[in-house]
Amino acid sequence: MFDIKFVRENPDAAREGLINKNEIDRVDELLSLDEKKRKLIFETDDLKSKKNQVSARVGQIKKTGGDASVIIGETKSLGDKIDANDKELREVEAKLEDILIRLPNVPHESVPVGKSAEDNVETKRWLPEGFSFDNEFEKLDHIQLGKKHDILDFERGAKISGSGFPLYKGKGATLERALINFMLDTHINQHGYSEIFPPFLVNKESMFGTGQLPKMQDDMYTIERDELYPIPTAEVPITNIYRDENLTEAQLPVKFVGFSACFRREAASYGKDTKGLLRVHQFNKVEMVKFVKPEDSYTELEKLVIDAEDILQALKVPYRLLMLCSGDLSFAAAKCYDIETWSPAENKWLESSSCSNFEAFQARRANIRFRREETKKLEFVHTLNGSGLATSRLMVTILETYQTPEGKIIVPEVLRKYTGFEVIG
RNA sequence: GGAGAGUUGGCAGAGUGGUUGAAUGCGGCGGUCUUGAAAACCGUUGAAGAUGUAAGUCUUCCCGGGGUUCGAAUCCCUGACUCUCCGCCA
Structure with missing residues (x-):
């Protein structure tokens, strides 16, 4: 399997390897999916972090017998956003994965370039x-x-x-x-x-x-x-x-x-x-x-x-x-x-x-x-x-x-x- | 094929729905001691990802997948696998 980090850091080398192996160049597609994925992870992690903090407060309030209904509503709306983001993230990851697992290995530099x-x-x-x-x-x-x-x-x-x-x-x-x-x-x-x-x-x-x-x-x-x-x-x-x-x-x-x-x-x-x-x-x-x-x-x-x-x-x-x-x-x-x-x-x-x-x-x-x-x-x-x-x-x-x-x-x-x-x- | 039990960190093995990434032991690593080693004692010790020059911060992960809940290793459903007993069998 291709390492997405390798593609991210060496897009031209990945491209050349694919072409020499008679494969379709899907490097640009990979890079844009990868960027989308990272953006979603960044946003969703932030939301999750907020939700975790609020949930911890709920625990504390309930321990002292207080009313937590207001901030429980807050976690619910955060939860909805997280669910939506996670769903989109899973779709992007599936697309990315689907391409990655079908891409062949790249030839070593000592391998002669040839068609057949x-x-x-x-x-x-x-x-x-x-x-x-x-x-x-x-x-x-x-x-x-x-x-x-x-x-x-x-x-x-x-x-x-x-x-x-x-x-x-x-x-x-x-x-x-x-x-x-x-x-x-x-x-x-x-x-x-x-x-x-x-x-x-x-x-x-x-x-x-x-x-x-x-x-x-x-x-x-x-x-x-x-x-x-x-x-x-x-x-x-x-x-x-x-x-x-x-x-x-x-x-x-x-x-x-x-x-x-x-x-x-x-x-x-x-x-x-x-x-x-x-x-x-x-x-x-x-x-x-x-x-x-x-x-x-x-x-x-x-x-x-x-x-x-x-x-x-x-x-x-x-x-x-x-x-x-x-x-x-x-x-x-x-x-x-x-x-x-x-x-x-x-x-x-x-x-x-x-x-x-x-x-x-x-x-x-x-x-x-x-x-x-x-x-x-x-x-x-x-x-x-x-x-x-x-x-x-x-x-x-x-x-x-x-x-x-x-x-x-x-x-x-x-x-x-x-x-x-x-x-x- | 029938009946039952189980799956938690490198291994063994705890775990009450709310600082549990997870007690404890072993192992590993670092140190004290020692001529050296062992023993003993002290400390430390999971992975993946995002972000950042870095220190760090955050997220996720307790067999897989779904669900309940503000919150799940812990409750429910489902799948896989492992083990034990019975049956069958090279």
Whole structure:
């Protein structure tokens, strides 16, 4: 959420941020509502103060048995004015709030200005030893491989639930589980994260806190009867762990990692990448979440990306790093790196991770603060999160890059102690 | 699903419709004492907002929302959540 004080003090910076994020500039509207609001508060507080004084006198008069009827009339007329002012104030605040909660975060100064995904900047490319973009033999895609070895069954997944709900079978299911466990163990034991196993259904306050509500309503599944939402990412429950709480400075940074299934309606992308695992309604993801001091958040973002990269380097799969341009940033993010892994059969990069710094945007919505020792004051923390990583597209990359000319699939070395087998097929 | 109890400051826990932002204890912070620490003692200790250069002043907040009243943490209605017992159940 936008801080109205920031807008008040830096209207031009707020305006520029919105424009660079392809948003409508509503800064003037905000400023005039804000001014109106403050004027009303000033007047109403004064009236309330007067009324409180008179009421106190009523108490004193009644104690001594006097007649207070005259000044009781005074409090009534003050009360009427206060009610009218309060009503107007609530309306102005509602309008202001309605705009504020729908405004996206502003990009960090280091983010390249751009309109769409085409303006994203590739900042790094990592290829395993001996890798070549020219396939030495015709690569089967993950759907063909899944069928050949009976490890992925999209038809039956569709029968059970609908399209976009993949069914993993046999060694495919084991490989999926191995991948999840390998990623969790790495982050816990080597990168210093504490493990969380979160609820998969959350309430609307949690969805608001991380910024999914109100703007992303159409992308989420909803369980209306119970007012719950299946999570689109573990970011939601994990970030909301500290909603409405105050942390101590000594606690920071807090680093959590958790596995969850992720549920997405993908309402705006029907007909796009519908093949197999490329875009699904349910997938598995290991998510890293950090709560840090504001001055540390950008170095923590770089570390977060490295933590995700470590997984890919251990798996020995080709990937590249993109710095998203302003226009491609998600609603809540101030800066974001995407990690894309290579699909030799599709001959393209697949987004497997997204690592973002939200600065105080989510903390302000979710009211997550810490007390700074030096000043003794409460400040909003900065929150970050990154996929470490999503298994679905990573699985595509693994299956396709680890296939042999005979169509077998070699299990990446680091996963073997988790799978108990070295080859599929 | 049935029955009951509860929700107050960082935590525990009082609270008579009228100096209650809220007793008390613990914790935190500052100090005395001590070589240092502990103990003891003394003091201090919520948040948000408006206004002001500042000191300060004012407003709001005792789970949420409505109501009664000149005045509500306290009375009434309503919602949410938590806990206990019974039933059902992985």
